[in-house]
Amino acid sequence: MEIWHIWAIVATLFIIGEMLTAGFALICFAVGAVGGAIGAAAGASMEWQLGIFAIATFVAFLAVRPLLKRLSAKDEVATNADALIGRTAKVTECIEVDGRGRVAIDGDIWQAESDEATDILEGEKVEIISRESIILKVKRK
Numbered sequence: 001m002e003i004w005h006i007w008a009i010v011a012t013l014f015i016i017g018e019m020l021t022a023g024f025a026l027i028c029f030a031v032g033a034v035g036g037a038i039g040a041a042a043g044a045s046m047e048w049q050l051g052i053f054a055i056a057t058f059v060a061f062l063a064v065r066p067l068l069k070r071l072s073a074k075d076e077v078a079t080n081a082d083a084l085i086g087r088t089a090k091v092t093e094c095i096e097v098d099g100r101g102r103v104a105i106d107g108d109i110w111q112a113e114s115d116e117a118t119d120i121l122e123g124e125k126v127e128i129i130s131r132e133s134i135i136l137k138v139k140r141k
Helices: 003-020 026-041 046-072 080-084
Strands: 088-093 100-105 108-114 125-132 135-140
Touching: 003 026, 003 046, 026 046, 080 125, 088 108, 100 125, 100 135
Parallel strands: 108 135
Antiparallel strands: 088 100, 088 125, 100 108, 125 135
């Protein structure tokens, strides 16, 4: 077995490790190992192979990792109670100026409070602007 085979095996192990973890760190070491394998196949000494490995890994951390993180970044989708933000609800119990009332949305009744300077009366439509625990912050629609 030639030394470039060992570098290729090491690169493969780093790639497998990357598939099992998150963060795109091991893939940078795999890039370095591929560089070491190319150096070994070209007949470079072990010192040069290690130098190529170190430089290729460093460059991968500077270039490849940020690119992969940006490409894998997904817009977060609001779920559960956070999905209520921006939706319209109906007031079922008057929301007083410095107090709480209740609103109905999707058949569920939620405690709600408003930052407005006047009461929001029963039957009015409100927009949900935020959520703190089980209390919805609302404003008139």
